[in-house]
Amino acid sequence: MSPLVLASVLIVVVIVAVLIFMLSVSGLRNRRTGATGFVQRSALTCPKCHESFEYDWVPGEALTAVRLGKYRYMACPKCRKWAMFDVWDAGVPSPPTGH
């Protein structure tokens, strides 16, 4: 094998490695931006202090809460007590169209 062939093989290997690295980085970035695109806003009422608050959450992800299906067990931002919240059914309806 001549040194020229060895050098070209090395260049191809480096290009492929860089491509794989770029793909993995962009994949992570896409996953992050895609997640923020699915943020849901729910108007929740705390069963402990009966205060209402808006809660932004991402379906399938629970960063600060325990995910139990459509329920979240999390701390109320008003009274800081932990309670079960039905985030799915409490979704803020989209604004009416045509008005």
Ligand SMILES: [Zn+2]
């Ligand atoms: Zn509360």
